Amino acid sequence: MAQLDWSDLSFNYRKTNVIIVSRYKDGEWSEPVATQDFDLHLNAFAGVFHYANACFEGLKAFRGADGKVRIFRPDENAKRIRRSGSHLDMAVPSEEMFIRMVKQCVKGNIDYLPPYGYGASMYIRPILIGSNPQLGIASSTEVLFAVMCSPVGTYSGAKILTPATAVISRNYDRTAPNGTGAFKIAANYATSLHPYNLAHKLGYGELLFLDPATKTKIDEFGSSNFLAIKGNTYVTPLSDSVLPSITNKTLQSVAEDFGLKIEKRAVPVEELCEFDEINACGTAVVITPIRSIDDKLTLESETIERTITVPSGDECGKVSRRLYDRIRAIQDGREEDTHNWCYYLD
Numbered sequence: 392m393a394q395l396d397w398s399d400l401s402f403n404y405r406k407t408n409v410i411i412v413s414r415y416k417d418g419e420w421s422e423p424v425a426t427q428d429f430d431l432h433l434n435a436f437a438g439v440f441h442y443a444n445a446c447f448e449g450l451k452a453f454r455g456a457d458g459k460v461r462i463f464r465p466d467e468n469a470k471r472i473r474r475s476g477s478h479l480d481m482a483v484p485s486e487e488m489f490i491r492m493v494k495q496c497v498k499g500n501i502d503y504l505p506p507y508g509y510g511a512s513m514y515i516r517p518i519l520i521g522s523n524p525q526l527g528i529a530s531s532t533e534v535l536f537a538v539m540c541s542p543v544g545t546y547s548g549a550k551i552l553t554p555a556t557a558v559i560s561r562n563y564d565r566t567a568p569n570g571t572g573a574f575k576i577a578a579n580y581a582t583s584l585h586p587y588n589l590a591h592k593l594g595y596g597e598l599l600f601l602d603p604a605t606k607t608k609i610d611e612f613g614s615s616n617f618l619a620i621k622g623n624t625y626v627t628p629l630s631d632s633v634l635p636s637i638t639n640k641t642l643q644s645v646a647e648d649f650g651l652k653i654e655k656r657a658v659p660v661e662e663l664c665e666f667d668e669i670n671a672c673g674t675a676v677v678i679t680p681i682r683s684i685d686d687k688l689t690l691e692s693e694t695i696e697r698t699i700t701v702p703s704g705d706e707c708g709k710v711s712r713r714l715y716d717r718i719r720a721i722q723d724g725r726e727e728d729t730h731n732w733c734y735y736l737d
């Protein structure tokens with residue numbers, strides 16, 4: 392039995408009981424196995440180590456108020472990893488296999504699933520990596536698909552929905568025009584680590600990337616989408632270089648249910664000062680309200696060109712909070728899941 396303080400979990404790796412692994416070779420996937428050995432045995436020449444033949448996913452399982460275990464929209468993650476892996480021209484698991492292995496992972500680590508009431512959950516991390524030895528630049532012909540998990544909570548000390556500061560990344564892009572921004576591949580993260588570190592060193596919680604082609608429109612934050620509220624309208628960027636966030640998609644449905652108007656369109660940087668509420672959104676925390684956004688010519692420069700202060704300020708915006716509360720209530724089984732987003736452990 393896991394000996395964990397459920398009220399003091401952050402977004403850190405914690406070892407659980409098992410990981411679930413399947414390997415693709417000669418045209419077929421092996422029967423997934425649960426193993427306590429967390430060290431993957433890979434040839435040093437495997438493509439993942441050299442050419443980043445790798446993509447991944449992130450989703451969550453929750454212990455509900457009714458005791459049931461809900462996995463949130465795994466079908467969407469299955470579809471997305473199939474798109475990412477296909478873009479890397481490697482074999483991908485079927486949607487059915489993905490969901491089966493995710494369930495197997497939650498079941499095999501059920502002792503580590505936080506109980507209801509702590510705001511904690513089980514973060515599930517599937518990875519798809521190229522495993523055959525290679526030297527030439529090529530897509531992987533053998534692939535390893537692993538599903539692992541870790542209990543996560545709210546950051547210790549910090550309250551949920553505490554607004555963060557952000558800075559615009561003028562001199563670094565996370566992806567290229569016609570690049571891989573819309574795919575959840577490991578390489579995108581390698582690209583953004585350095586600017587991320589610079590932003591964090593300056594004390595910013597979030598880094599806001601612009602469209603790499605013109606640098607005049609909002610794309611997204613480093614690992615989460617951009618969404619803003621303007622009156623009765625939900626605004627989110629429409630861009631080829633933005634990762635299609637499942638949380639953003641979910642928030643849009645809820646916003647529609649609430650009678651908000653949805654605008655998916657180009658968002659010019661100048662419009663930042665016109666929004667009532669701004670948030671970063673993603674699976675890890677659903678939303679992170681943004682209190683202010685600094686603009687600097689470079690992340691290395693001392694000077695701040697201008698600061699955009701978001702009207703909601705020190706508080707999470709009212710509309711954003713309502714959206715957040717609704718999603719968390721569905722995930723926890725406190726409100727009816729009218730869209731059938733939750734998958735149950737049988």
Ligand SMILES: *Cc1c(COP(=O)(O)O)cnc(C)c1O
Nearest residue numbers: 614615616634636637638673674
């Ligand atoms: C994963 C990810 C997100 C968030 O997606 P969700 O499906 O909502 O978790 C946003 N932006 C980037 C770049 C991502 O990799």
